[in-house]
Amino acid sequence: MNPQVSLECRDINLSYGTTPVLRGVSLKVEPGEFFALLGPSGSGKSTLLRLIAGFNRHQSGALLIGGQDVSAVPPHARNVGMVFQNYALWPHMNVWDNVAFGLVERRESRDAIRRKVGAALELVGLQQYAQRRPGQLSGGQQQRVALARTIVIEPKLLLLDEPLSNLDKQLRVQMRDELKSLQRKLGLTTLFVTHDQEEAMTTADRMAVLDKGVLQQVGAAADLYDRPVNRFVAGFVGTAN
Ligand code: ADP
Ligand code: MG
Numbered sequence: 001m002n003p004q005v006s007l008e009c010r011d012i013n014l015s016y017g018t019t020p021v022l023r024g025v026s027l028k029v030e031p032g033e034f035f036a037l038l039g040p041s042g043s044g045k046s047t048l049l050r051l052i053a054g055f056n057r058h059q060s061g062a063l064l065i066g067g068q069d070v071s072a073v074p075p076h077a078r079n080v081g082m083v084f085q086n087y088a089l090w091p092h093m094n095v096w097d098n099v100a101f102g103l104v105e106r107r108e109s110r111d112a113i114r115r116k117v118g119a120a121l122e123l124v125g126l127q128q129y130a131q132r133r134p135g136q137l138s139g140g141q142q143q144r145v146a147l148a149r150t151i152v153i154e155p156k157l158l159l160l161d162e163p164l165s166n167l168d169k170q171l172r173v174q175m176r177d178e179l180k181s182l183q184r185k186l187g188l189t190t191l192f193v194t195h196d197q198e199e200a201m202t203t204a205d206r207m208a209v210l211d212k213g214v215l216q217q218v219g220a221a222a223d224l225y226d227r228p229v230n231r232f233v234a235g236f237v238g239t240a241n
Contacts, residue, residue: 003066004031004032004187004188005065005067005156005157006031006064006065006066007028007029007065007157007189007191008028008063008065009052009062009063010026010061010062010063010064011024011025011060011062012024012051012058012061012063013058013060014044014047014051014056015059021047022048022058023212024061024214025213025215026061026215027208027218029189029190031189032188032189033189033206034183035189035190035191035192035205035207035208036191036192036193036194036200036204036206036208037191037207037210038195038208038209038237039195039210039211039236040195043210043211043212044210044212045161046161048210049082049159049161049191049193051063053075053078053159054070054073054078065078065079078157079153079156080159081150081151081153081155082158082159082160082161083146083147083150083159083163084146084161085163085165085166086166087143087146087166088146089142089145089146089149090134091133091135092133094131094133095121095126095129095133095134095137095145096121098134098149099117099120099121099145099152100113100152101149103117103152103153106153117148117152120151123148123185124144124147124182125144126148129145139168140167140171140175143167143175147163151182151186155188156188156189157188157190157191158183158186158188158189158190159190159191160179160190160191160192160193162193162194163175163179163192164176164179164194164196164199165196172199176199176202179192180203192204197236197238201225204221205220209224209232209237211232216229216230216232217230217233225238
């Protein structure tokens with residue numbers, strides 16, 4: 001298992017041009033915690049994840065992984081794994097090569113690649129599908145490939161950007177449970193972004209609600225539900241959508 005790390009955002013501000021998108025965001029995810037970030041479309045969730053992964057730069061504030069300020073560390077050196085809403089798999093490569101890609105880029109040995117890709121595919125239950133291309137898989141299977149490709153690089157931190165939103169309702173519930181048990185098994189510090197309050201409530205140890213780039217409330221799911229600090233949180237957390 002990877003050593004567990006914390007993730008901390010301290011008073012982070014980010015603007016695209018002159019438009020502020022993240023405003024004074026402060027958040028701490030504890031080592032091994034499954035933390036959900038909930039907010040409506042356009043509230044800045046993906047922007048925050050890209051910032052943590054190193055693809056966006058904040059104008060002020062600090063970003064710490066494992067207690068170290070990583071603001072100046074490039075994405076590939078941050079050891080952060082990210083799963084995107086659209087999976088972003090290579091359509092021309094089979095499942096095995098999609099999962100192996102990051103290891104090949106790192107010039108790991110053939111033996112190490114064989115071992116790690118095999119283990120990752122087993123973890124998500126896709127050993128039988130190694131030779132298929134993404135287009136020959138169901139949505140749920142493609143999602144598992146995306147997960148395998150991310151965990152195979154042994155990240156310290158797992159970022160999930162609405163990974164279930166392209167799946168139909170029944171599969172979404174099944175994948176949600178799989179995701180949760182995989183996270184438990186790996187003990188990975190996880191930041192899970194969703195606009196679905198039920199998804200957040202059922203998976204997360206704690207959660208935060210973001211609106212227009214401002215964190216409204218952080219706490220255990222039950223706290224936000226029972227004691228929302230404002231009307232926005234009450235409406236968003238309390239309403240099934
Ligand atoms: P969410 O993931 O919560 O839907 P985003 O982080 O994608 O929200 O977007 C937050 C805001 O920033 C939106 O108003 C969006 O239009 C804007 N935005 C996102 N990416 C860019 C970009 N590259 N350039 C300018 N504005 C952007
Ligand atoms: Mg988004």
